[in-house]
Amino acid sequence: MIEIKVKTFQELTTQQLYDILQLRSEVFVVEQDCVYQDIDGKDQKALHVIGFKDQKIVAYTRLFKPGDYFELASIGRVIVSQAQRQYKYGYDIMNASIEAVKTHYNKTEIKISAQCYLKRFYGNLGFKEVGDEYLEDGIPHIGMIYKK
Template identity: 55%
Template sequence: MRIQVKSFSELSVEELYALLQLRSDIFVVEQQCIYLDLDGSDSRAVHVLGYEGTELVAYTRIFRAGDNMELASIGRVAVQKNYRGQGKGVEIMKASLEAIASEFKEKDVAISAQTYLIEFYEGLGFKKIGDIYLEDDIPHIKMIRTPD
């Protein structure tokens, strides 16, 4: 998978459309969750895009500490349905962690994880913090990765 890391202003119209379409396909249609994806945070985020050829198949957005959560954070983790089970989620997360380290010079990272993905994130070194809560009627838990 070819990774690109771009600020909001660096995204082309086509790239922006593709990432919004991927997020909508997964978080609105597939998960049947009506929520406001266009939350005003994309302009503050750095976007991590994973391509197979010219097709966007994986995506995250990352934030500096204080821009979205107290720590640097990763959100909107998305892998196109027909590319799941191929390690793309691990690849895009590792690329996101590397981008946080290189772009923001941060080590500690927080996420708001959907609870069905706890084991996936634990495999990447994240640990559960606190209690389960509902975010857009989907169970989530805060998780933090603090490298030794």
């Protein structure tokens, strides 16, 4: 079981920000062997959805209101630490993120840029594919939309 908190950039402690950036680098840069600019100047606008287990950050997403990333509200940087994936925390963090978009932005339509190998995972959460596959940072992605 993970404890999930939603915070603005200003509410993050320095240690939490460090741990989030470390986890993102660990998975998106090292594990996926993808060199890209993770620190993109957008974290300050985002809401940060953080999954804690034993006071350690093990899952994370960031949310944007409509117009800050895509035309629709969006969820990005979806991540669960490799050692914790067996517990299906991806569903917990995504369900909490969908709820946070509804609560904080009063929106029920959400766009994501999904890595193609995760289409089924996002489909299980109610996201539907839109458009064609494309390369983002050398990794195949597809646009997906959630509507409730």
